[in-house]
Amino acid sequence: MLPPSPPLAALSKTAAAATRRAATAAASGAARRLLQPVRSPPPIPAVTSCPIPRRRLHHMPQEENRAPPVSLPLQSRSFAVAVGAGDVDGEAPALAVVSFYRFADLPDHADFRQPLKELCQELRVSGGIILAPEGINGSICGAPDSVERVLNFIQEDNRLKGLRMIQSPVTPEDEAIHHGHSSHSPVGAGDDAPFRWDHVRVKLKKEIVTFGDPDVRPTKMVGEYVKPKDWNALISDPDTVVIDVRNMYEIRIGKFKGAVDPYTNSFREFTTWVDDQFQLAESENKKSGVHNDNGADRSAENLNASNSKQLPRVAMYCTGGVRCEKASSFLLSKGFKEVYHLEGGILKYLEEIPKAESLWEGECFVFDKRVSVDHGLAQGTHKLCYGCKQPISDEDMKSPEWEYGVSCPYCFATKSEVEKERARARQRQFETWGVIGGPDKGRSPKRLDANHAVDSQQSPNSI
Structure with missing residues (x-):
C-alpha cells in the first residue's frame, strides 16, 4: 500500500517541476516506442476503469482504498503529421479519449488548477477540465501513456481517487482533426476541442455540473x-x-x-x-x-x-x-x-x-465534435448546427430554414437577421482562409502592424 499523497497545494514549486519533468520524459519515451514498428499485439481489453464500491441509499460513502493506477490500452497506428505548408513529417501514436468525474469536498480546488494545466500542456494532453468545490469533471485526449499520467496525477489527491471514467474509441478521422490534418470543421483545422494539440482548458467553477441548488451534495448521499x-x-x-x-x-x-x-x-x-x-x-x-x-x-x-x-x-x-x-x-x-x-x-x-438486446432507441448526443454516438460508441449520423449547437439530422438539413454555419429548424426563428448575417460573414471567412477571422484570426490589422513596428524598433536593444 502506497502512503497517501500530500495535498496538491502543499507541493513545492521544485517538487512539482520535478514531477512534471519526469512525467514528460516518460511520455516522450512512450511516444518514441509507439512510433517504432511493432509486431501485432495480443488482444487488449476494450476499457479499463477504477472500481468503486456501490453506494447504498442514505449511506455516507465509506473510506476507499487507494485506487489502482489507470491503465489504458496502448495502440499504435501509422499516422503522418503535417508540418508547415502541407509537408508531412514522422508519425503520431493513436489517441485515447477519456471522460471522467468525481464528486468530492474540494474547497482548495483553485490550487489544483495550475499544476494540472501545466502537466497537460507538457504531456500534450488536450481537452477541458472543470474544478469546483464539489469535485472534478473533464474530458481529455492524447497519447495513451500521457492520458494515463494525467489521470493518475489527479488521483494522487486522496479526495479524487476512484475517478469514474469512460474511454471512447478514436477514429482515424478524429485523429486527423486532432493532429490538424483536416479543415472539415467551421472552426478551423485542429481546433475542435477536445481534439486539439496543446490546447487544454482547466476552468474554476462553482459546480462541476450546474444544478443551482447548493444543498444537493452527492458526497453525502446518492441513489x-x-x-x-x-x-x-x-x-x-x-x-x-x-x-x-x-x-x-x-x-x-x-x-x-x-x-x-x-x-x-x-x-x-x-x-x-x-x-x-x-x-x-x-x-x-x-x-x-x-x-x-x-x-x-x-x-x-x-x-x-x-x-x-x-x-x-x-x-x-x-x-x-x-x-x-x-x-x-x-x-x-x-x-x-x-x-x-x-x-x-x-x-x-x-x-x-x-x-x-438493447432498449436504447436512436443515438446519444455527446458534447464534442462527434455530435452523437451509436451502439459500440460508433460515430453517429447527426451533425451540429453551428448557429445553436444543437444536433441535426439529414432530414433537418432538407428544411429551407437550414443554412450551413448559420441556422437550422430549431434556431431559425430565434435569430435576428443581424445575427444570421454575422454568422454568414464568419462562414465566408472560414471558406476563404480556413480559419475564423481570416489570416489575422479576427485581430485588427492596424493593431498587428503597430505591434510589428514596436517589435522592430525594440529588436536591436533586445539583442
Whole structure:
C-alpha cells in the first residue's frame, strides 16, 4: 500500500517541476516506442476503469482504498503529421479519449488548477477540465501513456481517487482533426476541442455540473448504481418510473424506451419539474400530462402513484452519469425511497450491451465534435448546427430554414437577421482562409502592424 499523497497545494514549486519533468520524459519515451514498428499485439481489453464500491441509499460513502493506477490500452497506428505548408513529417501514436468525474469536498480546488494545466500542456494532453468545490469533471485526449499520467496525477489527491471514467474509441478521422490534418470543421483545422494539440482548458467553477441548488451534495448521499447488464430488467418493471435527466435537444435524437422527458432546456430546470410533477397529487385542482414516446400521456397522478406519501421507484439516466448523481441526491432529499441510476450512463450501456438486446432507441448526443454516438460508441449520423449547437439530422438539413454555419429548424426563428448575417460573414471567412477571422484570426490589422513596428524598433536593444 502506497502512503497517501500530500495535498496538491502543499507541493513545492521544485517538487512539482520535478514531477512534471519526469512525467514528460516518460511520455516522450512512450511516444518514441509507439512510433517504432511493432509486431501485432495480443488482444487488449476494450476499457479499463477504477472500481468503486456501490453506494447504498442514505449511506455516507465509506473510506476507499487507494485506487489502482489507470491503465489504458496502448495502440499504435501509422499516422503522418503535417508540418508547415502541407509537408508531412514522422508519425503520431493513436489517441485515447477519456471522460471522467468525481464528486468530492474540494474547497482548495483553485490550487489544483495550475499544476494540472501545466502537466497537460507538457504531456500534450488536450481537452477541458472543470474544478469546483464539489469535485472534478473533464474530458481529455492524447497519447495513451500521457492520458494515463494525467489521470493518475489527479488521483494522487486522496479526495479524487476512484475517478469514474469512460474511454471512447478514436477514429482515424478524429485523429486527423486532432493532429490538424483536416479543415472539415467551421472552426478551423485542429481546433475542435477536445481534439486539439496543446490546447487544454482547466476552468474554476462553482459546480462541476450546474444544478443551482447548493444543498444537493452527492458526497453525502446518492441513489443506487445499476450496472448496464441489470438496467433492462429494472426499466422494464411497470412499477418503475424511468426519467431522462438530460435536456430536450439531447432526448430528441435518442432515449430509452418508455422514458419520461421532463422537457427541460437546462439541468437547472430539473428541480422545478420534480416539484411540479411529483407534488401535483396533493392538489385536486392541478392536473398535467407528462409525455412519453410510446404515444401515451402519463398523468402526474400516475407518476406520483396517486399517493403523495408513497413516491414511486425511480430509475434515472444521463450521458455519462454525472448529472444523475446530483439528480438522485435531490430526489432523496425530497423523500423518495427508491432511487436508481445507470452506472456509467448511456455511454457505458451502449458500449457493453449488444444492439440486439438493447432498449436504447436512436443515438446519444455527446458534447464534442462527434455530435452523437451509436451502439459500440460508433460515430453517429447527426451533425451540429453551428448557429445553436444543437444536433441535426439529414432530414433537418432538407428544411429551407437550414443554412450551413448559420441556422437550422430549431434556431431559425430565434435569430435576428443581424445575427444570421454575422454568422454568414464568419462562414465566408472560414471558406476563404480556413480559419475564423481570416489570416489575422479576427485581430485588427492596424493593431498587428503597430505591434510589428514596436517589435522592430525594440529588436536591436533586445539583442
